[in-house]
Amino acid sequence: MRRVPPRTLLPRAAGAAALLMVLTGCGLFSGDDKAAGPVLSEPVGVTAQAGSATTVHVMWNRPVSTTDVTGYEVYRGTVRVKKLTAQQHMVDVTGLKAKSHYEFTVRARGKDGSLGPASRRVTVTTPAVVAADGSAPGRPGALRGEVDGARAVSLAWRKASDDRGVVSYDVYQGTTKIHSVGGTRTKALLTGLRPGTAYTFRVRARDAADNVSPPSDAVRLTTARGKDEGPGTAPEGFTATARRADGAYYLDLAWTAPETGGDVPAYQVYLDGRQATTVMWGESAPKDKATYSFYIGEQAGARHRVKLRGQLPDGTWGAFSPERTVVTGR
Structure with missing residues (x-):
């Protein structure tokens, strides 16, 4: 692999204060650093x-x-x-x-x-406290869900009413709270589920005084069999373009983060069928639009295929974006 000076690696990310690159696919880290045994x-x-x-x-x-x-x-x-x-x-x-x-x-x-x-x-x-609020929010309405592959489901509901405002929505699997989203959100993607398994979900609203609504109606979903990731976990609007700068070519990527109900802290970028790099954000991962750029060589007319996937809140990797083909010098 050609070793590129650091100045030629040009990561860019919308809405991220710090972006860390972990170059894994090109062998930049040797086997000399392997631990002697399992490391936590x-x-x-x-x-x-x-x-x-x-x-x-x-x-x-x-x-x-x-x-x-x-x-x-x-x-x-x-x-x-x-x-x-x-x-x-x-x-x-x-x-x-x-x-x-x-x-x-x-x-x-x-x-x-x-x-x-x-x-x-x-x-x-934390939000401001609401004094003397003894009224719980109304129940979230019209809960509905869709299976997204073998290990994820998406839920959506109608916002609950409250005289002081809803701070969060709690998602329950049976009687156990398994997820929580902000009060302005009315949907959630639940990942890390088991393939071919039946689940029952309900949603409850919570206000700033910690009053909790009655549960929504239940929605029952059965995940697909197999190991496939659903398309809802893939980055959206993925584009890839080649550009020339300083006598070399770079690949500019742009995409929208999948709506997982949490941050997507890392993405794996695959070039020509092999993992080229892992892009990891520091304190704040981009909530929507993200961009990234990296060196791909000096040859004009070279054809490359590129795709990426994000890390889900449960630590697993989501579905791949559509694969894009780019040709340098065009």
Whole structure:
């Protein structure tokens, strides 16, 4: 592989303060750095959603590592606020202040008792408190859902009414809360489900005073059999164009992040059928439009195929975008 000077790698991302590149497909990292055994990595897919003026709902998924996990610790800043079992992947952090900014991270604990690295930091601001509000929101209406492949479903509902405003919507599988989205959203994509499995979902609305609505009507869905990812997890509006600059050609990519109900912290870019790079965002992944540019050589008339896929909130990889073909020098 041709080694490119750092100045020729031109990552660009709309709405992202820091963009980190992990070049995996071209062999830039040698096997000399392999660990002697299984290493506990950080939890993935971490999200934080204000549930009320004094609570935040934190969710995550298990690390992508081969070693056993025996528990999790949730941190607010540098202070540990929750210690949980390995089976728990979400928690409500209570006793917070209204109109306050918080940062959360999650760490996994291995079977030897040691803690793995901290997850990426997620930030959230609690809303203003609503005094003397004893009225719960009305139930969310018209809950409907669609199966999206073997491991995901999408839900949508009609917004609930509340005299002070809805802060969040909680999604329940049976009687267990499994997901939460902001009060301005009326849809969610649930990933990490089992193929060929029947599920029952309901949604409840929550206001700033922590009043919770009655549950919506239930929607029953059965995921498809097999291992395919549904198209709803793929990046949308994907485009690829070649441009010439400083005597070389670059590939400019643009897309819209899939609506997963959480951040899409990383994307894998495939060039000519092989993974070329993994693009990882730091503190803030783009919510909608994203762009990325990288060096592809100096030869005019070279034909390339490119596609990408995003990392879902559960840490798995979603469906690929449509594959685009570009020719340098045209």
